[in-house]
Amino acid sequence: MSEQSRKTIEVRGFLHLDAVFRKKGTIPLIMGLEDPITGIELAAKLEITLDEIEVIFVNGFVQELDYMIYPGDRIAFLPPGCPGPYRIALGFYGKNKSNESNFKIKKKE
Amino acid sequence: MNKFIRVDMTTLNVTTDEVPVKYVGLGGRALTSNFVADEVKPTCHALGKNNKIIFAPGLLSGTTAPNSGRISVGAKSPLTGTIKESNSGGSFSQKMAKLGIKALVIEGMPAGDKFYIVKIDINGVTIEEAPAEILGGCGNYKAIEVLSAKYGQKVGIALAGPAGENRLPSANISFKDPDGNIRSAGRGGLGAVLGSKKVKALVIDETGAGAVPIADPEKFKAAAKVFAKALLDHPVSGQGLAAYGTDVLVNILNEAGGLPANNFTAGRIEHNDCISGETLNATITERGGDGKVSHGCHPGCVIRCSQWYPDKQGKYITSGFEYETIWGLGADAGIKDLDDIAYIDRAMDDLGIDSIETAVAIATAMEGGLLPWGDGKAVLEAVNQIYEPTPLGRILASGTSVVGKVCGLFRVPVVKDQGIPAYDPRPVKGIGLTYATTPMGADHTAGYCISGNILKVGANIDPLKKDGQIEYARAMQIGTAAVDSTGMCLFVYFGIADNPGGYQALIDMINAQYGIALTAVDVDKLGESVLKVERAFNKAAGFTNAHDRLPEFFEYEPCPPHNVVWDFTPEEIDEVYNF
The missing domain is CATH 1.10.569.10 (Aldehyde Ferredoxin Oxidoreductase Protein, subunit A, domain 2)
Known part of the structure; x- marks a missing residue:
C-alpha cells in the first residue's frame, strides 16, 4: 500500500450514483480518510440518502451499510436495481436486512 | 390452444390434430422438453432426420398478462448433444396462441437442397420454396424485410440465418420483434436444426383470429393487474432494468x-x-x-x-x-x-x-x-x-x-x-453449481428464478463459501423450469421472488385462463418434473454425473482479485439433483 493510499479511499457509485459521482470528480473518487468510518457516515459525507443504497462493496465484498471502512479501502455504493439471482448469489440478502432500502416492495399510491 | 401441428419435411405434408391429452396442461419449456423426451431418439444425431424441433407458446401467451410473450423452442442440441430449450421474445408466441396453436413440430428432412418457408395462418399451414434472395449468405435484417414485404408487415417470423443454413453449432433461431428487428432463441444451436430440415423461415399471420379464450375474464383481469403492479413497483423490474x-x-x-x-x-x-x-x-x-x-x-x-x-x-x-x-x-x-x-x-x-x-x-x-x-x-x-x-x-x-x-x-x-457465460464460478460459487448441473449445458438462465421464500435459501450466502450453495442452485433451477413453462419472461422473477402477492397473481392468471386450481406447490412440482424429464433424456443420450463438472482449470487457477478456486467435490455437485 502506498503512503497516499494509507490516507485515502477509492469510491465508486453504480446505477444513478455513477452520474452523481461523476459530477463530483473523476471516477473513482479519491477521498482523504485518516480514521475509520462506517458506510453510513461515508454516505452522509457524499450526500447520499440511505434509501439510495441497497448494499455497499468493500474491497470486492458485499457488506452492510454500517460496515467499518478503513484508509486504503475500495468502496462502491449500490442502489436498489441489481438484477438477476446475483443479488442472492453475491450475498445481498444477508446484508441488506436492516437497510432503509432493503428491497421490500415500496408502497406506491 | 387446441391445435397440435406437425410439419413433415420428408414428405412436405402437414397434419393438424387435437392436442394429445398428456400435453394439455403444459406450455413453454414443460411442453417442449416433454415432447422431445417422448419423441426424439436420445442417441440420434442432432442434425439427422430423427431429430425434431418444436415451437410452443407459454401457458399465458396471447393474453393480456404482462411479459407473457416468450416462445420456447426445443430439440436435441447439436452444440451440446443434450436436450435443449431456448426461448425468445418477439411476437411469434402471441400469434401462435391467438391462432389456437399449442405446438408446431418440424420433423423429417427433405432429400434435395431446396430451402422452404413454412407459412402459418388462419387457414392452416403451407410449405413454399424460399425466395432465392434470402438464401446463401443473406443476413437476417434483409431477410426480414423481404419476408415482411412478401407476406405482410405485421407477420411474425422465425428464421435460420446464414449460420443456420450452414448447420453451424452456434446457430440460433432469430425472431422478428415488433419493430422488425431481431430477438433470438440463442443458445444450443437450434438454428442449425432448423437449417438441417431445410426450413429457412416460419412466417405466421394471425389475421382473422379471435382473442385467446379466458375461462374467468374478471378473475384474470384482477390477477393481471396485481401482477403488473408487482413488476412495476419493484426497483429492478420497474426502474433499474x-x-x-x-x-x-x-x-x-x-x-x-x-x-x-x-x-x-x-x-x-x-x-x-x-x-x-x-x-x-x-x-x-x-x-x-x-x-x-x-x-x-x-x-x-x-x-x-x-x-x-x-x-x-x-x-x-x-x-x-x-x-x-x-x-x-x-x-x-x-x-x-x-x-x-x-x-x-x-x-x-x-x-x-x-x-x-x-x-x-x-x-x-x-x-x-x-x-x-x-x-x-x-x-x-x-x-x-x-x-x-x-x-x-x-x-x-x-x-x-x-x-x-x-x-x-x-x-x-x-x-x-x-x-460459460458472464459470471465466474470461482468467486460466485452458486452460479457454478448451476453451470455444472443444468441439463442445458453451461447456462446462467437455467438458474435464474425462484418461486418460494427466497430467504430460506438466500439469507446467508457468502459467494466465496460453499454453505447454502447446493440448496440455492437446486431451488433456482426448479423455479426457473417452472417459470419457463409458463412462457413468462424470466425477469418476472423480481416481482414474484420478493413479493409473494406477485407469485400468487401469476398462478391466479393461469387458473383464471384455464378454469383450473393450481397451487404454488403444483407449480414447484412442475419445475421439478421438467428437470427430471430433461435429465432422463440426457442420461439416455449417454450423459452421466461425470459430465456435470466444470473444466479442470477452475480447480487450480485462482481467480484474482479474490484468488479463489472452484472447490466443490463431485459428491457435493451431485447433491444438487438429489430431489
Whole structure:
C-alpha cells in the first residue's frame, strides 16, 4: 500500500450514483480518510440518502451499510436495481436486512 | 390452444390434430422438453432426420398478462448433444396462441437442397420454396424485410440465418420483434436444426383470429393487474432494468471480482467504465436519434430492458444489447470500444449466431492466437467470415469447445460443450453449481428464478463459501423450469421472488385462463418434473454425473482479485439433483 493510499479511499457509485459521482470528480473518487468510518457516515459525507443504497462493496465484498471502512479501502455504493439471482448469489440478502432500502416492495399510491 | 401441428419435411405434408391429452396442461419449456423426451431418439444425431424441433407458446401467451410473450423452442442440441430449450421474445408466441396453436413440430428432412418457408395462418399451414434472395449468405435484417414485404408487415417470423443454413453449432433461431428487428432463441444451436430440415423461415399471420379464450375474464383481469403492479413497483423490474438494461451488471460483477476477463484468467478489469450499463445509458441519451434507452422485446412487456443503440450520427446499430454479449466481447475478449462491440453484436444477430457462445469462442480464439486480443475491428472482420462461411468463420461459429480443440488449449470455459457465460464460478460459487448441473449445458438462465421464500435459501450466502450453495442452485433451477413453462419472461422473477402477492397473481392468471386450481406447490412440482424429464433424456443420450463438472482449470487457477478456486467435490455437485 502506498503512503497516499494509507490516507485515502477509492469510491465508486453504480446505477444513478455513477452520474452523481461523476459530477463530483473523476471516477473513482479519491477521498482523504485518516480514521475509520462506517458506510453510513461515508454516505452522509457524499450526500447520499440511505434509501439510495441497497448494499455497499468493500474491497470486492458485499457488506452492510454500517460496515467499518478503513484508509486504503475500495468502496462502491449500490442502489436498489441489481438484477438477476446475483443479488442472492453475491450475498445481498444477508446484508441488506436492516437497510432503509432493503428491497421490500415500496408502497406506491 | 387446441391445435397440435406437425410439419413433415420428408414428405412436405402437414397434419393438424387435437392436442394429445398428456400435453394439455403444459406450455413453454414443460411442453417442449416433454415432447422431445417422448419423441426424439436420445442417441440420434442432432442434425439427422430423427431429430425434431418444436415451437410452443407459454401457458399465458396471447393474453393480456404482462411479459407473457416468450416462445420456447426445443430439440436435441447439436452444440451440446443434450436436450435443449431456448426461448425468445418477439411476437411469434402471441400469434401462435391467438391462432389456437399449442405446438408446431418440424420433423423429417427433405432429400434435395431446396430451402422452404413454412407459412402459418388462419387457414392452416403451407410449405413454399424460399425466395432465392434470402438464401446463401443473406443476413437476417434483409431477410426480414423481404419476408415482411412478401407476406405482410405485421407477420411474425422465425428464421435460420446464414449460420443456420450452414448447420453451424452456434446457430440460433432469430425472431422478428415488433419493430422488425431481431430477438433470438440463442443458445444450443437450434438454428442449425432448423437449417438441417431445410426450413429457412416460419412466417405466421394471425389475421382473422379471435382473442385467446379466458375461462374467468374478471378473475384474470384482477390477477393481471396485481401482477403488473408487482413488476412495476419493484426497483429492478420497474426502474433499474429499464434505465440501464442488463448491462448494469458489468460494474457490479466487476466490483465483486466475478467478471471473467481475458478468457477467464481474471475476475476484474480496469476498463469497466468503457462498457458499463451506466455508460451505455449515457451514450444512448447523448447521441439521441434512433437511440432508445428502454424498449420492449414483445407486445405487453412492461419491464422494457431492451434498448436501441445508435452510432455517433444517431443511426440504429443494434438492439437487445445484453450484458452477456457486452461482457464476452468487452471483458473476456478485452474490446474496449462499445461501438465496436455494438457492430459485432449486430453482425451476430444478422448471421443468426448465439452472441454468448460466439463471444466466449472469440476470447478463446484470442488465447489460441487466431485473433489479436482486444481488437474489435479484427473480430468484426472474422465474424463477417461466417456469412460465406470461410474455414475461420466455420470454426468460430462452431463454438468455444471446438475453438479450444483447434487451438490446443486446456483453458476452455465450457460445460457439456456450451460456453460459460458472464459470471465466474470461482468467486460466485452458486452460479457454478448451476453451470455444472443444468441439463442445458453451461447456462446462467437455467438458474435464474425462484418461486418460494427466497430467504430460506438466500439469507446467508457468502459467494466465496460453499454453505447454502447446493440448496440455492437446486431451488433456482426448479423455479426457473417452472417459470419457463409458463412462457413468462424470466425477469418476472423480481416481482414474484420478493413479493409473494406477485407469485400468487401469476398462478391466479393461469387458473383464471384455464378454469383450473393450481397451487404454488403444483407449480414447484412442475419445475421439478421438467428437470427430471430433461435429465432422463440426457442420461439416455449417454450423459452421466461425470459430465456435470466444470473444466479442470477452475480447480487450480485462482481467480484474482479474490484468488479463489472452484472447490466443490463431485459428491457435493451431485447433491444438487438429489430431489
